[in-house]
Structure formats: structure tokens, C-alpha cells
Amino acid sequence: MDSTEHRQASVADEDTLSAMQAWRRAIHRNPELGFEEHDTAQLVAEQLRLLGYEVTPGIAVTGVVGTLRWGDHAHAPRLGIRADMDALPVDECTGLPWASQRPGRMHACGHDGHTAMLLGAARTIATSVRKGAAGSAGTLHLIFQPAEELGGGGGARRMMSEGLFERFPCDALFALHNYPGMPVGHVYLRQGPFLASSDKVLIRFHGKGGHSAMPHLANDPSLPAAATVLALQSIVARNIDPVSDMAVITVGRLQAGRFYNVIAETAELELSVRSLSPPVRDTVHERIAAIAQGQASAFGLRVEIEAERGYPVLVNSAAEAALAARVASALLGADHVHADAAPVPGSEDFAFMLQQVPGCYLMIGNGDNGHANGVPAGPCNVHNPHFDFNDACLPIGASLWVRLVETFFAERHKTVSGTDW
Numbered sequence: 001m002d003s004t005e006h007r008q009a010s011v012a013d014e015d016t017l018s019a020m021q022a023w024r025r026a027i028h029r030n031p032e033l034g035f036e037e038h039d040t041a042q043l044v045a046e047q048l049r050l051l052g053y054e055v056t057p058g059i060a061v062t063g064v065v066g067t068l069r070w071g072d073h074a075h076a077p078r079l080g081i082r083a084d085m086d087a088l089p090v091d092e093c094t095g096l097p098w099a100s101q102r103p104g105r106m107h108a109c110g111h112d113g114h115t116a117m118l119l120g121a122a123r124t125i126a127t128s129v130r131k132g133a134a135g136s137a138g139t140l141h142l143i144f145q146p147a148e149e150l151g152g153g154g155g156a157r158r159m160m161s162e163g164l165f166e167r168f169p170c171d172a173l174f175a176l177h178n179y180p181g182m183p184v185g186h187v188y189l190r191q192g193p194f195l196a197s198s199d200k201v202l203i204r205f206h207g208k209g210g211h212s213a214m215p216h217l218a219n220d221p222s223l224p225a226a227a228t229v230l231a232l233q234s235i236v237a238r239n240i241d242p243v244s245d246m247a248v249i250t251v252g253r254l255q256a257g258r259f260y261n262v263i264a265e266t267a268e269l270e271l272s273v274r275s276l277s278p279p280v281r282d283t284v285h286e287r288i289a290a291i292a293q294g295q296a297s298a299f300g301l302r303v304e305i306e307a308e309r310g311y312p313v314l315v316n317s318a319a320e321a322a323l324a325a326r327v328a329s330a331l332l333g334a335d336h337v338h339a340d341a342a343p344v345p346g347s348e349d350f351a352f353m354l355q356q357v358p359g360c361y362l363m364i365g366n367g368d369n370g371h372a373n374g375v376p377a378g379p380c381n382v383h384n385p386h387f388d389f390n391d392a393c394l395p396i397g398a399s400l401w402v403r404l405v406e407t408f409f410a411e412r413h414k415t416v417s418g419t420d421w
């Protein structure tokens with residue numbers, strides 16, 4: 001699909017297209033880290049107000065919700081769409097005219113584009129609603145989230161802990177991310193687990209330090225640590241279904257002692273653990289604990305285990321995944337929609353939101369980044385200092401949101417016509 005065809009698939013007018021590009025580049029020039037997105041949040045809030053949305057700023061510090069209600073909305077369906085706003089602590093190397101003006105800060109994950117696309121959609125949706133294209137009644141919440149990149153739950157969890165879905169109830173929820181390396185105009189999603197969980201586990205063996213020449217007077221914790229490193233790999237090899245499941249256990253840090261003739265007092269392992277299903281995630285954690293405790297008891301010392309569960313598996317619900325696939329196919333052509341795409345081993349804090357509200361996360365091709373808006377930057381992935389969000393995606397993402405809103409409310413209205421929703 002070339003850019004002319006993208007334009008044909010777009011439901012955004014020329015003014016909205018140029019506004020999205022201007023917002024995207026303004027946000028890119030001024031990248032802000034998680035919970036510091038003050039300027040970005042202000043830009044978002046101002047535009048939403050101009051479009052007639054009710055604006056609630058300051059949720060999870062910098063989060064903004066824009067709400068549009070129409071018709072007899074008290075009994076009408078409620079839809080949420082989320083975009084992330086934060087940048088990364090990266091020094092930008094693109095040399096583009098809209099490159100970051102803040103050293104050590106960069107929109108290297110394309111959240112500048114996600115925010116601009118949802119703002120562009122907000123504009124077209126306001127018109128759709130006025131024309132009656134989005135059913136006779138409804139409530140739409142556009143959720144602009146801070147701090148997706150921060151570990152420990154990120155901005156999604158914090159917005160939820162500040163009552164996001166109690167204050168702005170949603171019957172269904174959607175979000176998207178750009179997908180580098182995949183062609184522009186293509187959409188990727190799947191029902192069920194789509195993105196991995198991401199956890200950290202610390203294992204600390206407490207032995208008894210001593211002289212290297214008198215090991216019988218000490219209890220060397222490096223032995224159970226070494227045995228544990230090897231035994232941990234048996235979990236993926238022996239406890240996980242080799243055909244239908246996956247898990248990753250990486251010992252990223254292994255530490256014991258500081259000097260060659262000293263037996264250490266403690267030995268530590270720090271693990272990164274990933275999985276694509278909640279039961280597999282539980283199995284992996286149970287087996288890690290059992291192996292570490294077994295090794296500690298075999299060597300006669302004490303072990304401490306701290307499992308820190310990070311982002312959960314992101315699970316798309318069936319009805320919402322089907323709706324997203326239908327909307328994308330109608331807009332871009334069925335051959336451009338990969339509704340049974342392979343799961344992605346990355347993680348997303350939108351997974352927390354999907355534990356509370358049914359919904360779908362989808363990915364849209366960002367091209368090979370060789371285009372880089374006319375500047376040859378070479379192919380690269382997100383979080384790379386040469387990455388740039390592809391502006392050719394702006395009309396695609398915005399149009400997907402507009403059509404999704406129209407279809408969601410029109411279909412729900414048909415299903416429930418004459419009844420209390």
C-alpha cells in the first residue's frame with residue numbers, strides 16, 4: 001500500500017492530518033519522562049477542551065481523560081481508548097529537524113505518535129457524533145496515560161489506583177502500539193495472550209563465610225547458587241508444554257564473594273522471567289521457589305526468595321479482538337489485517353487495564369524506519385536512538401479509532417435497541 005492509498009483509507013480530513021503531524025513533531029521535540037509529562041498533558045487537555053470534550057487532568061500526576069457524552073447516555077454503552085504519552089531516557093541520534101531538544105530524553109518508542117493519533121481521532125469523532133454516525137447515545141473516554149515505560153506497574157496501574165474505572169466506567173477498552181519492521185497499513189492482533197508477563201526474582205543464599213583453605217569450617221553459598229542456575233533451565237525444558245507454551249528464565253545477575261581466598265557469606269541470583277499465560281507464569285514461579293529451596297536444603301543453608309511480579313500477560317478478549325479485526329479489515333482490506341498474529345515477547349502495562357475491562361491491544365506496522373520521513377535512518381527497533389515514529393501511520397491509527405468508535409456504538413445500539421443498557 002502506498003501513501004496515496006493510505007489517504008484513501010483515511011477518514012481524517014487534510015486539516016486533521018496536518019494538525020496530527022504538527023502535534024506529533026511538537027511532542028517529539030519536547031520529550032518528557034514518566035509522570036513528568038506536564039507539557040504533553042497540557043497540549044492534550046487544551047486540544048480536547050477546544051473540541052468540546054469534558055477534560056479531567058491530573059490523574060496519576062499527568063494523566064488526562066477526555067470524555068464525550070451524547071444522547072441519553074445514562075443507559076448507553078461506554079467505550080475507552082488509551083494512548084501513552086511518555087518518552088525514554090535516551091540520547092536521540094536521528095538528526096531529524098524535529099529531533100529532541102532535551103538531552104537524555106527521547107520519544108524512542110513512538111508514544112508521540114500514539115498521542116497525536118488519538119487527538120486526531122478525537123477531532124473527527126466529535127464530528128461523527130454530531131452527524132449521528134456513532135449511534136444515538138454513548139459515552140467515550142479517551143485516556144491519555146503517563147509512564148508506560150516505568151516498571152513497577154507504570155502509569156496504568158497508578159491511574160487505576162486513583163479510581164480510573166470507577167470514575168470513568170468502560171464496557172470495552174482499546175489501545176495500540178506501532179510495530180517497527182512491519183509494513184505501514186498492516187494491523188496485527190490476536191485473541192487471548194498477545195504480550196508477555198515480565199517479572200523479577202531475587203534468590204539470596206545465606207551461608208557461612210570463611211577461609212578458602214578451611215572450607216569445612218564455612219558453608220559456601222556459591223555451590224547452591226551454581227546448582228540453581230543449571231537446575232532453573234529444567235523448568236522451561238521439563239515443566240512447560242513444548243508445543244503450546246513458552247517461558248523464559250534468564251539469570252541476569254549472579255554474584256558471590258569479592259576475593260579469591262575468601263568464602264562468601266551470601267550468594268545472589270537475579271532472574272528475569274517471562275511467560276505468555278497466567279498458569280505458566282504461576283508454574284514458573286512455583287518451580288523457581290521449589291528448586292532454590294531444594295538446593296538450600298541439600299547444601300544445609302538458608303535461602304530468601306523475593307518474587308516481584310511486574311506487568312501481567314496481556315490478554316485480548318474474544319469479542320473485542322473480533323471487533324477490532326472487523327473494523328481494521330473494512331478500513332484497510334482483510335489482507336492487511338493479521339488477526340491471528342504471533343504473540344510478542346515485550347510487555348505493556350495496558351495488561352493491568354485489560355484485567356479489569358475486556359478489550360483489545362493491537363499493533364500497526366511502522367515500516368522499516370528506512371523512510372524516516374525522507375531521511376535515511378536505517379531499519380531499527382523501538383528504544384533505539386535512531387528510531388522515529390512514521391508519520392504515514394497517523395491517518396491509519398486515527399482512522400482505526402474513528403471507525404472503531406462508530407462501529408462500537410452503532411452495533412451496541414442495534415443490539416440493545418428498546419432495552420435498558
Ligand SMILES: [Zn+2]
Pocket residue numbers: 108109149382383
Ligand atoms: Zn517502549
Ligand SMILES: [Zn+2]
Pocket residue numbers: 109110111148177382
Ligand atoms: Zn512503547
